[in-house]
Amino acid sequence: MKRSDIKELPDYFDNYINLNEDTELTEAFDKSLKQIDDVDLEQLKRIGFKVYAEGKWTINEIIQHLTDWERIWCYRTMLGARQEGSVPSGHDHIAMADNSNANDLTIEQLLAELRAVRVATKAMFDAFNHEVLSVNCRFKDTQMSVFAMGYNIIGHQLHHFNVIKERYVPLAD
Template sequence: MKNQEVKKNPEFLEYVFKLNGDIQLTEAFKSSLKEIDEIDIEQFNRIGLKTYEKGKWTIHKILQHLIDWERIWCFRAIIFARAEGTIPDAHDQEIMAKNSNADERSIEQLINELRTVRQSTILLFASFNEKMLQTNCVFFEYEMPLYTIGLTITAHQIHHFNVIKERYIPLDM
């Protein structure tokens, strides 16, 4: 599938396409799973609950955020794939992070859950046929074909893993 023209919020989707590069959805999922498997758990544990700036999330909360939002994007995908109708209003990531217990969980637990959720996401998108993957999804300020929801999930991970590399890994020095 080629990344097609989008009608609403093209800046968001251009960022998604840029982060993923010129890659097909199945390859994007494989690559994202490989990145999860390559996380240096010991390094993340050494960083612990440190943040690079007051008020920023811990690595624990970033991982929980990835898990939560992947589930939300998969819910959206299934609603569109099954022609169920509309999806509810947007969710607030700050409220969700504040009310998570991510900092009480171990890095190992969070990474295992992220891996499991990603494997489930891969199976979900593999169950969609070509017609479903090309379904036009219109919600909030977005309009995109269904397959780009999958690319949004992988781009979201790339974005946050880049933040971890740039701003959190230096805390381990």
């Protein structure tokens, strides 16, 4: 199945889902891993802790946010996929970033953790059959299929990597 096979796009998260190409989910996960592997470490090191505007996250905080966010979304996905029945609440990504120690870690550490989480996420989705992928996940005030959750997770990375490219890379000079 491809991204275009998603029957209902949830408000707000459709932005992340639609950032994906119209490819098979496993191919989208493979491309997301390649995107992590292809990061220019030297460029990110030149950027360091610079931000493009006051109050914005550092590159380290963005990478930590991606990892934290993905773990939360995998939990939500698993609850839905296994039809556990509870409806997880939202989370405060600002509080999580404020309380992370991302700026105490190296960019290599953060990217290695993100990659490890992404490999585990891909393995989870690879284990889901068509029936499981069709199950609706409910959380807070939203619902989407397990299948859409996969593209949502990948699209979130695409979004933040686009922000890094557009707003942070110019700071490397």
